[in-house]
Amino acid sequence: MAKEPLRVLVTGAAGQIGYALVPMVARGAMLGPDQPVILHMLDIAPAAEPLNGVKMELVDAAFPLLKGVVATTDVVEACTGVNVAVMVGGFPRKEGMERKDVMSKNVSIYKSQASALEKHAAPNCKVLVVANPANTNALILKEFAPSIPQKNITCLTRLDHNRALGQVSERLKVQVADVNNVIIWGNHSSTQYPDVNHASVKTSSGAKPVRELVANDEWLKGEFITTVQQRGAAIIKARKFSSALSAASSACDHIRDWVLGTPENGEWSIVQGLSIDEFSRKKLDATAQELSEEKSLAYSCLQ
Ligand SMILES: NC(=O)c1ccc[n+]([C@@H]2O[C@H](COP(=O)([O-])OP(=O)(O)OC[C@H]3O[C@@H](n4cnc5c(N)ncnc54)[C@H](O)[C@@H]3O)[C@@H](O)[C@H]2O)c1
Numbered sequence: 352m353a354k355e356p357l358r359v360l361v362t363g364a365a366g367q368i369g370y371a372l373v374p375m376v377a378r379g380a381m382l383g384p385d386q387p388v389i390l391h392m393l394d395i396a397p398a399a400e401p402l403n404g405v406k407m408e409l410v411d412a413a414f415p416l417l418k419g420v421v422a423t424t425d426v427v428e429a430c431t432g433v434n435v436a437v438m439v440g441g442f443p444r445k446e447g448m449e450r451k452d453v454m455s456k457n458v459s460i461y462k463s464q465a466s467a468l469e470k471h472a473a474p475n476c477k478v479l480v481v482a483n484p485a486n487t488n489a490l491i492l493k494e495f496a497p498s499i500p501q502k503n504i505t506c507l508t509r510l511d512h513n514r515a516l517g518q519v520s521e522r523l524k525v526q527v528a529d530v531n532n533v534i535i536w537g538n539h540s541s542t543q544y545p546d547v548n549h550a551s552v553k554t555s556s557g558a559k560p561v562r563e564l565v566a567n568d569e570w571l572k573g574e575f576i577t578t579v580q581q582r583g584a585a586i587i588k589a590r591k592f593s594s595a596l597s598a599a600s601s602a603c604d605h606i607r608d609w610v611l612g613t614p615e616n617g618e619w620s621i622v623q624g625l626s627i628d629e630f631s632r633k634k635l636d637a638t639a640q641e642l643s644e645e646k647s648l649a650y651s652c653l654q
């Protein structure tokens with residue numbers, strides 16, 4: 352029997368990521384190839400016309416899984432009944448800025464949209480915040496939507512994870528899909544810590560540690576980490592716009608693995624008992640410190 356459609360909200364849908372993301376959702380890249388979807392697209396009034404253009408293109412693309420499109424500038428209409436909310440709406444940084452430099456513009460959006468989601472989304476709605484500073488926007492959304500289960504509010508660092516997989520697979524000339532258990536710790540910022548201490552590569556003779564296969568600690572502790580930390584800035588320098596197709600694809604990966612990729616029916620849990628060496632400890636502390644400073648800055652912006 353055909354499944355009932357799920358409603359997926361994309362805010363900032365007239366923007367760059369939105370334009371890359373909505374066709375991926377409509378093709379089943381987020382919720383699976385047999386899951387019909389209804390897309391809810393929100394943007395602000397000045398973007399109403401381009402938003403309607405995106406809706407026209409979705410109709411023209413005739414996606415078999417797409418059972419409806421709501422394109423609106425009304426946040427309540429956008430949030431009503433949604434099962435998944437991908438919060439992209441906000442302002443991207445420009446060349447030379449850090450992501451936290453867009454804080455004052457973006458956190459207030461997350462405060463105001465939190466209550467609309469809390470009141471009008473479907474129970475158990477899963478929320479992914481993409482707009483920067485992503486972790487802090489998610490924190491603000493969580494604090495101003497206290498009745499949404501905390502576990503349902505997440506932010507996008509899957510792009511950093513995918514970037515780390517890309518770097519390891521290029522270095523070792525192995526398939527991305529064979530690289531497992533890479534970790535991104537901390538903030539989606541230049542203090543994040545891409546960690547391969549627990550990572551392995553599937554080979555014909557079993558799983559081998561990434562650290563052993565790379566056999567170059569200088570690269571792993573230096574260039575590998577900074578490349579992943581600085582990749583967003585490198586994309587902005589090259590494209591003059593921030594990453595969009597990789598961000599959209601990673602947002603699909605994040606939700607798909609959350610909803611379909613765990614044996615516990617969409618429940619995630621924190622891996623316990625990982626050993627943390629001194630190098631890692633310092634990196635973790637630095638990014639934790641930045642997150643806590645961002646939190647204070649966010650609250651000062653909201654006053
Ligand atoms: N976490 C990540 O990995 C990651 C990756 C790439 C980009 N980003 C961030 O995602 C955000 C969007 O990037 P983009 O390139 O699509 O930007 P963009 O400027 O192309 O699009 C953003 C859209 O959001 C809309 N918007 C602004 N305020 C809004 C509001 N209150 N409600 C709804 N929509 C609103 C804008 O009108 C615009 O259409 C930026 O903050 C960017 O830094 C995060």
Ligand SMILES: O=C(O)C[C@H](O)C(=O)O
Nearest residue numbers: 444450483583584593594
């Ligand atoms: O770097 C940015 O500002 C955009 C995004 O967060 C990214 O990592 O590509």
